[in-house]
Amino acid sequence: MANDDHGFATEQVHGGFVPDADHGARVPAIHMSSGFLFDDFDQARDRFAGTDDGYTYTRLGNPTNADVERRIALLERGAEAILVSSGQAAATVAFLGLLQAGDHVVSAQSIYEGTRGLLLQNLGRLGIEVDFVADARDLDAWAAAVRPNTKLFFAETIPNPKNDVLDIAGVAATAHRAGVPLVVDNTLATPYLVRPVEHGADIVIHSASKFLSGHGSGLGGVVVDGGTFDWSVSPERWTHLTSPEHALGGRSYVDAHGTRAYVVYARDVISSRIGPTPSPFNAFLLRQGIETLSLRIERHSQNALAIAQWLDQQPEVTSVDHAGLASSPFHDLAERYLPRGAGSVFAFTLAGGEPAARAFIDAVQLFSRMTHLGDVRSLILHPATTTHAGRTPAERAAQGIHDGLIRLSVGIEDVADLLRDLERGFAALRGAEQHAQGDSLTELQSLGHTVPEQHVIAEEI
Template sequence: MTSEEPFGFATEQIHGGVVPDAAFGARVPPIHMSSGFLFDDFDQARDRFAGTEDGYTYTRLGNPTNADVERRIALLEHGTEAILVSSGQAAAAVAFLGLVQAGDHIVSAQSIYEGTKGLLLQNLRRLGVEVDFVERSGDLAEWEARIRPNTKLLFGESIPNPKNDILDVAAVADLAHRHGVPLVVDNTLATPYLLRPLEHGADIVIHSASKFLSGHGVAIGGAVVDGGHFDWRAEPERWPHLHQPERALEGASYAERFGTGAAIVFARDVVAARLGPTPSPFNAFLIRQGIETLSLRVERHSRNAHAIAEWLARRPEVTSVDYAGLASNPYHALAERYLPRGAGSVFAFTLAGGEAAARRVMDAVRLFSRMTHLGDVRSLILHPASTTHAQRTPDERRAAGIDDGLIRLSVGLEDVADLIRDLDHAFNALSATGTADESGASLADGASDRAFATLTHAVSGARPIDEEI
């Protein structure tokens, strides 16, 4: 898709990267559910394996449906190339392993997804890669103090989960480049609709496409996107794997053959192709369907989240709300700078009553789904201290700001008044006044109970509960 004038985001998310179906003219690119692809003759098979002819050989190495999604994600992030993989965790692994080897070092923000932290601490450390964490991502002096001669990348999340301590992408990118290393940013919670880190100096972006890109809680996937502007040729001794002659490249190196694209091609051809984190083309199709409504969903997600965060900030039971969209939040200035379209919809709040209060609220909600996932059209709720961060010591959780009373929300697309009513109902379980039943809910909540029962029975086709009594 080309034009003298740039297209808007909504147009790009629908039309971007589409290659017309030459076989039957389908308007929506088909799902290519095939392990392998036919060759016309001996010479074509030879040339495709040699890389001298474009085309597909085997889905682990490339698939037309997956490639369609790769082009679209790369376009939306304003990158040059993307690799679609089977999960967000796979995206982090492919991105890291495309840059580091035994003896290397990574500097990461402390406030990142626990799965990524486990990958760094357990898997990469076991392979001989050292990792240091920056306690306060806004402290550039701390970032710089942790960089070593063998540091190969800096890493952070654009909107960290669940504390919303926004990464100053441009400042950290400038620091990384002064030391000759790239900045890798996980942009899952912001999505390219709210923020394009590559435009602020980041070099590689990763996504858990299972979240907002897919958006409906039905597909698992991930993506690695290259910005195409880091010069891998500047310091050959820092990137030996990109500068050694390769038989597959007729004796050339990745840096010689692909220049600023060396790292992403190496990650695709050597890391992803060998480890095999290939998504099913059907999952790719579901992710593509989600991307086509990304801006509409994320705009509504953010608007709902902002309203709920403001409501929570007024509640006496709540000691803090970690939402950068609030003017009172210490990261609000960064949110205004980097996230003018909205501050996203994943954030945390802390109840004064600790774990006991969190348990009462969690068990009392009706519309919020108790589950570990993010970016769904449905609103989700989770208690990190007993789930995602349960393997951390109490001291580690306190250092990360994960209080026993902290609850994480992923705000969905329901009517925000209904979501607030659901939370209000749950907070009534904490009230010291009124008569409470064994579940902790006030008997005054009967109207809310009946409303929720009517909704669920109507969906299932059964009679409302009042008619059954």
């Protein structure tokens, strides 16, 4: 089902649905089968030849997984999607569908540490280089980083943990002037908040384990091809798609599949060969999550903004990184690209550094201390000692990941309860400060110093 007159909530429930011709089940079945039967010799031959659209082996395709692929492609306004086993698998498949040894990537600096490691360590060992743009808003910096061997731009719509919104159209236009596609990670925004393809992005990836699922019960990832990039304009740049030598049957992928060349190559040559196949059961769980996506994201975003505004008033907080705040340097981009909300993942920084962060995080009870995002449950983490622990202090400082910075992924609980829980953190900070002041006064008295009367009174209070 695809109808431009339908709203997002209707599409997330009904989009891409293919009725069960055999049994009439309204909810697609979970096809927990490694392989699929052929009716006869000829059908087996035709399926391997690609002239029959049926299934052969779940690593190559599965009806349950295909149902989710259709729905996500529709929601993202893409041409086609590939479901894989995790967000990291999605990034790997997306990149390897474009890159080869000797190529170059231009990436925003503020990206997920796992993707940064993939670019630097894994792809770096294959002879692929990357340059990072420190200020993603500086379009001249993107352009200046381009080399003759540059093959793609990469960025995230809402980076973690600083909520620094991407100028999608600006970066896409810069990429296209360089003759390369823009690959965007839309995990933290989801298509409910923004559809990058509508702003010029060419390929969209997700860690479907996060907001698309929402329940934190399974892993998944997805690659969405916007179907908009013309691979035939510079055939020498994309020889794996434009040269018959790199395809089966004597025809190039562009000749055989046109605008679908990239997604067919990424599915048939990259994903199927590497094998990051999601379990059909996980695909089913993902599908269940997508059906309530808009309802959850709306609540996530409302709660997060209310908490960000409240944190901004606390004296112990030196900064709040949420693009929904008028004080944010990304507020204008949020208004342009994210009118429904700036998402639920953001950070705030405590003046007391790591000791303050430790006291705060250990005091909360409702927020879960864990390394995950996009759960219906609210989550809390200290990036400097966890997700960004592998970076040097100077690198963390350059990205604004200070020792007192705390990351929140705000869930869908009642916001009043979440605020009370965060107040426990501040109460712990104040208690620790009073205790420290008391220790200092006691030490002074033990050394024979005279303590001013007002300090003694304050300590007793």
